[in-house]
Amino acid sequence: MKHLILLLIAALLLAGCWNYREIDNLAIALGLAVDKGEGDSYIVTVEIINLEGAGPESEFKPTTVQAQSDTIFGAIRRLITVTGKKLYWAHAKVVIISEEIAREGILPILDFVQRDAEIRSDVWLLVSKEETAAEILASTPLVESSISQQLSQILQHHAPEPKSIPEELWNFMQKLTAPGIAPVIATVGLVEQGEEKLTRIKGVAFFRRDKMVGWLDGKESLALSYLLNESISGLIVLRYEESGLTAQITYEVVGNKTEFQPFIKDDQITMGIVTNLQVILAEVANQKVDFSQPSVRSKLESDLAEHLEELMKRTIIKLQQYNSDAVGLGSVLRRRDPEAWKLVADDWPAVFGSLQTDIRVKPVIRASALVSKPIEMRD
Amino acid sequence: MKLSKSIEKNLEIFQQKIFHDDDVIRYRRFTLGNTQIKCGIIFIDSMIDKDYLGENVISPLTRCKSESIHLREIYPSIENIIAVESLRISKGLEQMIEGILYGDALLLIDGTDLGMILSVKGWEYRSISEPTSESVVRGSREGFTESIIINISLLRRKIQDSRLKFKMQELGRRTKTKIAICYIEDLVSPQILQEVFERINKIDIDGILESGYIEELIKDSPLSPFKTVGHTERPDILAGKILEGRVGILCDGTPFVLTVPFIFMEGFQSNEDYYRNWALASLDRMLRYVGFFITTSTPAIYLSLITYHQEMIPTPLLLSISAAREGIPFPTIFELIVLGLVFEILREGGVRLPSPIGQALSIVGAIVLGDAAVTANFVSAPMIIVIALTGISSFVIPQFLGVVILIRLAFVLFASVLGLYGFVFAVIGLFIHLMSIRSFGIPYMTELSSYKLEDVKDTVIRAPWWWMQRRPKLITKKNRPKRKRIEGK
Amino acid sequence: MKLEVLSEQQAISLMVLFISGSAVVLSIGGQAGGDIWLAVILSGLLALPIVTVYARLHSLYPHYDAFQIIIVIFGNTFGRLICLVYTWFAFHLGALVLRNFGEFIITVGLEETPQLFPVTLFALLCLWIVKEGIEVLGRWSNFFFRFAIIIVLITTALALPELNMDHFRPFLFNGIMPVLQGTANVFAFPFAQTIVLWLAFSGFQKRSSPYRIYWLGILMGTLVILIITTLVVAIIGVEIYKHSYFPAYIAIARLNIADFVQRLEIIVAIMFIISSFVKVSTCLLATCKGVAAITNFHDYRFTVTPITLLMISTSYFLFDDIMQMLFWAQDIWPIYAFPFQVILPIIVLIGGEYRAKSLKKQ
Incomplete structure (x- = not known):
């Protein structure tokens, strides 16, 4: 016993502190933007937290640093010569990739991000709609203290206004490796507001393997979200017309569930898609629309169904043009009919391109917010 | 050294040899009633109750009639004259010296080589007060004092059971500290009790000033910083522990009483837990x-x-x-x-x-x-x-x-x-x-490393009394029910 | 020497922690793909008859420990030879688990720390508890068992929103063969490794049945492994499960409750440290008892220190890197361990039954 204790103490004292690192010796990286440089090189832009002042009065200001090299790892190492501290990646929130790199294939970047044990797999991926990815990091954060945190906040709270499909790194990797589904990444752009440039996340870039092949706009990505069974809300504004009565109606989706059923007939696969929606009437601009009437409600429901069916159809056709199965119909087939899947698995992208789909949307108006009848105005 | 039959010689032995140069020893000489028998009383000033000695010993002895005294059996005959509740006739010098040092008075009578030790202790001690080291909001305000006699009385008053036993011993070659080992006969585990006696008998030290000395000398794993002997200043805690089948060790001169065995989870118990609502106590x-x-x-x-x-x-x-x-x-x-x-x-x-x-x-x-x-x-x-x-x-x-x-x-x-x-x-x-x-x-972690519901009842939580029917298993193996099961429950 | 005995609870906790051992972090039974849960259940069932053999031997010879039983059955020479084989097996397994532990620590946490340092520290803890004896190990496991259970329950609760049951569909996509492969894999590691427990146990308290201990241990161990593998696959999917060294770690890293309860990987690490501590200690204990039995000493304690040091260095020289280690654990181990884990125990049982019968006749 005594020897053991002595041995332990000696071991502790003799040991260096290999992994010991003081928090104030780290440059905390919050965001990474990767652009294409001249030739084969990469330009890497990193947003780090910079502390000003000391002790209780110190405050942090985000700054960006940039370096260029043939590999991403090389570029990031080069950054130490700028910051003087080792970059610490565990708190990185976003990785922004320029369109050019995304179209070339993002595997080199993912490889770096995955290999480096520090970067966490819940980092958000974004594709820049602007010319470079670095611009995004240079824009102005409005609410949070840094642009990366701001973007992370926006992506996290996207559910009430789902104009895009946020994907974390691990989710992207999972879709990349799983059979019968293609990944997507949300896109980010800039809008000008007065002097300042603000970020806006809208739409998605869809991929085939690791190469980006096309864009979906905000509405289309909403349709894709429903197809992917993302748990989101979402507003849909439609014009109501019935016997001379017109009104702008805002539907708020409060529940969505999409079910798939593959049918096989004469070696031709048809995918039956049924989307059940629960909606509430969030805003009815004309009081004369009496939504307490069953007939009016069924008209409202069929309007919505028609609109969404058309939107989903359009989205799927767009994806089919690029042979990118972002809906994951292949994985559905694999689950529901493994034998059929085995036959088509090898050239699934091509099969997907010519797949027949039968889309049904079944909305149910569940309640109308807090009012049961339109407001009646009296003189 | 032995006493002789002459009182003068005997007194001289005490004065010149045993207590020579000691100024607090008092020697009082007188004659026995109207006989001419010489007597002497030896005691230590301030350790006896002087009024009591005067009134109940010296005064009756000086006034007694000669016919009530039989010269042959002088001690038995004066036993009825002295109004002291405890006395004993002693032959050994050692015993006499010890008695004097412990606040008794020694009565010597001419013509015998015996002495009579009279219990006339009367020193000042701290009265019972609230213990400062363990304060409670609810519960008894009594605390142990430095006197082992009072401490025993405090415990006796809590457990009025003839099966509560005290074994008195003396420890410390010089200090002669009195200690008392107390336990309830039919609850304590014989192995533990035997172990306690064995370890205490092995103690060989010149002075015990506080129970901490004993604690360290009888403790298991002496190198461990964890205490494996409990101590308390409160009679109610001691009574509780003894009722669980533990052994208490009282030590004269300190209000801190030891309890063994002490296991880890006792450090998380407080006596107040048992006096309060069980849910709040568990929290x-x-x-x-x-x-x-x-x-x-x-x-x-x-x-x-x-x-x-x-x-x-x-x-x-x-x-x-x-x-x-x-x-x-x-x-x-x-x-x-x-x-x-x-x-x-x-x-x-x-x-x-x-x-x-x-x-x-x-x-x-x-x-x-x-x-x-x-x-x-x-x-x-x-x-x-x-x-x-x-x-x-x-x-x-x-x-x-x-x-x-x-x-x-x-x-x-x-x-x-x-x-x-x-x-x-x-x-x-x-x-x-x-x-x-x-x-x-x-084992120190008994009950904390067990899953039996019965063992958990008094560890992480304090279960209600009506639910705790048994004493801790490992400490006492016999007589385990704490209370009788109520019919129909 | 007094036989050191365990209570039923202690033995079961020890067994469950032993089974969870390194299995909670390594990817086991990946061959079965989405049907891994089936492979785990099957291999648990398969392990039941094997542990029954150990239990039977315990009840045939209640006053002996495993090595003594072997020597009693097969006599001094041949019995010692079998003891030697088993001593090697326990030693080797201990070194493997130790290495596995070292790789885990430096891969997920302390990249810049030399592996030998945490491994030595860890092995010293094992040394300490083995010196204290199996009773302390039993009490220790019993105490930490509840933490392991709490950890499993909490992680399950936290993981519920992240589970994607699609990873398990379709059922038997590649037929039954991969499932059987997975079963063989999970059976060999960790279930059949319980042989080392048999070697380390020296006896149980009165009135406890060795059958109940082994069966309950296997069942609860199966449950733990089942919960963990199912959770992990449901979170990260089959592909990542197969291709990562420590899938449980990756899976738990995904959990994020309201942005506050997140980054919980350390929980996996703690669970792993606790269970591999039990596993290495058990192996070490079995090895030391084996050496003592072979050399005819009554107390094994004096062998603990040298054997621990030997185990540390063996674990260090066993493999070049983590890839080799994984190859061993997944591909070689089932074949290598089969004779130790299945064939030999059956031979011992047959010998034991025969010997017991002939003793009775006399």
């Missing part, structure tokens, strides 16, 4: 376990988080800690150990100082360290919070106040080389140690 108990965890582990966890596992801190918190540490010249581990040390110095200082100065000390400590050090950028504010939290939490488990400091330090050292992994290693080590020590044959 308090869990708080104590949480307090133990916080006080031992917070510094190590904080250290590993901010020097090894920065990824585990939520980003906003990381940024503010990082801001607080900006410009601090010392490494975190240094900051932690020094601040911890300062806290312990403040605590130790506060304990020994008279309370008015103690308050001044804590104010100085709080202001100088808490505020000035942070403003001067010597230490970071989060560190102050950690140390303060650690310190405060240690006060909920007064039984382990000392040992938690050691545990904390070990945890911090391990955490400083391997982060949380090192911390987990240290925890594993701590538990290997805890699991391997025993207290009088009882």
Whole structure:
């Protein structure tokens, strides 16, 4: 016993502190933007937290640093010569990739991000709609203290206004490796507001393997979200017309569930898609629309169904043009009919391109917010 | 040396040989009633009740009639004259000396070589007062005193059972300290009792001034910082422990009574738990376990988080800690150990100082360290919070106040080389140690390492009395029901 | 020497922690793909008859420990030879688990720390508890068992929103063969490794049945492994499960409850440290008892220190890197361990039954 204790103490004292690192010796990286440089090189832009002042009065200001090299790892190492501290990646929130790199294939970047044990797999991926990815990091954060945190906040709270499909790194990797589904990444752009440039996340870039092949706009990505069974809300504004009565109606989706059923007939696969929606009437601009009437409600429901069916159809056709199965119909087939899947698995992208789909949307108006009848105005 | 039949010679032996040069011994000579028999009384001034001695011994003896005294059997005949409730006739010189030193008076009569030891003790002692080391909101306000006789009476008054036994012994070659081993005959486990006697009989020391001496001499795993012998200043706690089948060791000269065996979870029990609503008491108990965890582990966890596992801190918190540490010249581990040390110095200082100065000390400590050090950028504010939290939490488990400091330090050292992994290693080590020590044959972690519902009832929670029907299993193996099962329940 | 005995609870906790051992972090039974849960259940069932063999031997010879039983059955020479084989097996397994532990620590946490340092520290803790004896180990496991259970329950609760049951569909996509492969894999590691427990146990308290201990241990161990593998696959999917060294670690890293409860990987690490501590200690204990039995000493304690040091260095020289280690654990181990884990125990049982019968006749 005594020897053991002595041995332990000696071991502790003799040991260096290999992994010991003081928090104030780290440059905390919050965001990474990767652009294409001249030739084969990469330009890497990193947003780090910079502390000003000391002790209780110190405050942090985000700054960006940039370096260029043939590999991403090389570029990031080069950054130490700028910051003087080792970059610490565990708190990185976003990785922004320029369109050019995304179209070339993002595997080199993912490889770096995955290999480096520090970067966490819940980092958000974004594709820049602007010319470079670095611009995004240079824009102005409005609410949070840094642009990366701001973007992370926006992506996290996207559910009430789902104009895009946020994907974390691990989710992207999972879709990349799983059979019968293609990944997507949300896109980010800039809008000008007065002097300042603000970020806006809208739409998605869809991929085939690791190469980006096309864009979906905000509405289309909403349709894709429903197809992917993302748990989101979402507003849909439609014009109501019935016997001379017109009104702008805002539907708020409060529940969505999409079910798939593959049918096989004469070696031709048809995918039956049924989307059940629960909606509430969030805003009815004309009081004369009496939504307490069953007939009016069924008209409202069929309007919505028609609109969404058309939107989903359009989205799927767009994806089919690029042979990118972002809906994951292949994985559905694999689950529901493994034998059929085995036959088509090898050239699934091509099969997907010519797949027949039968889309049904079944909305149910569940309640109308807090009012049961339109407001009646009296003189 | 033996006494002779002549009183003058005998007195001389005492005066010249045994107690020579001792000024507090008093020798009183008188004659027995109207006979001419010479008598002498030897006693120590201030250890006897003088009025009592005068009224009940000297006065009746000087006034007695000669016909009531038989010269042949002089001691038995004066037994009825002396009005002292306890006396004994003794032949041995040793016994007589001991009696005198313990506050008895020795009566010598001419013509015999015997002496009579009269119990006329009457020294001053502290009256029963509220114990300061263990205060309660609800519960008895009595505390043990320094007198073993009073302490025994306090315990007897709580347990009026003829099966409650006291075994008196003397310990300490010079101090001759009286100790009493007490237990309830049909509850105590014979093995434990035998072990207690064996260990106590092995003690060979010249002085026992406090029960702490005995504690250290009979303790298992002497190298372990954990205490395996309990102590208390409250009769109600002692009574409770004895009713669970434990053995109590009272020691003259100190209000602290030892209880054995002492197991780990006793450190988390308080007598008040049993007097209060069981749900609230259970909550308090869990708080104590949480307090133990916080006080031992917070510094190590904080250290590993901010020097090894920065990824585990939520980003906003990381940024503010990082801001607080900006410009601090010392490494975190240094900051932690020094601040911890300062806290312990403040605590130790506060304990020994008279309370008015103690308050001044804590104010100085709080202001100088808490505020000035942070403003001067010597230490970071989060560190102050950690140390303060650690310190405060240690006060909920007064039984382990000392040992938690050691545990904390070990945890911090391990955490400083391997982060949380090192911390987990240290925890594993701590538990290997805890699991391997025993207290009088009882594993230290008994009941905390068991799943039987019956064993959990008085550990992490304090179950209601109507539910606790049995005494702890390992401590007492016989007579386990605490109460009779009510029919129909 | 007094036989050191365990209570039923202690033995079961020890067994469950032993089974969870390194299995909680390594990817086991990946061959079965989405049907891994089936492979785990099957291999648990398969392990039941094997542990029944150990239990039967315990009840045939209640006053002996495993090595003594072997020597009693097969006599001094041949019995010692079998003891030697088993001593090697326990030693080798201990070194493997130790290495596995070292790789885990430096891969997920302390990249810059030399592996030998945490491994030595860890092995010293094992040394300590083995010196204290199996009773302390039993009490220790019993105490930490509840933490393991709490950890499993909390992680399960936290993981519920992240589970994606699609990873398990379709059922038997590649037919039954991969499932059987997975079963063989999970059976060999960790279930059949319980042989080392048999070697380390020295006896149980009165009135406890060795059958109940082994069966309950296997069942609860199966449950733990089942919960963990299912959770992990449901979170990260089959592909990542197969291709990562420590899938449980990756899976738990995904959990994020309201942005506050997140980054919980350390929980996996703690669970792993606790259970591999039990596993290495058990192996070490079995090795030391084996050496003592072979050399005819009554107390094994004097062998603990040298054997620990030997185990540390063996674990260090066993493999070049983590890839080799994984190859061993997944591909070679089932074949290598089969004779130790299945064939030999059956031979011992047959010998034991015969010997017991002939003793009765006399």
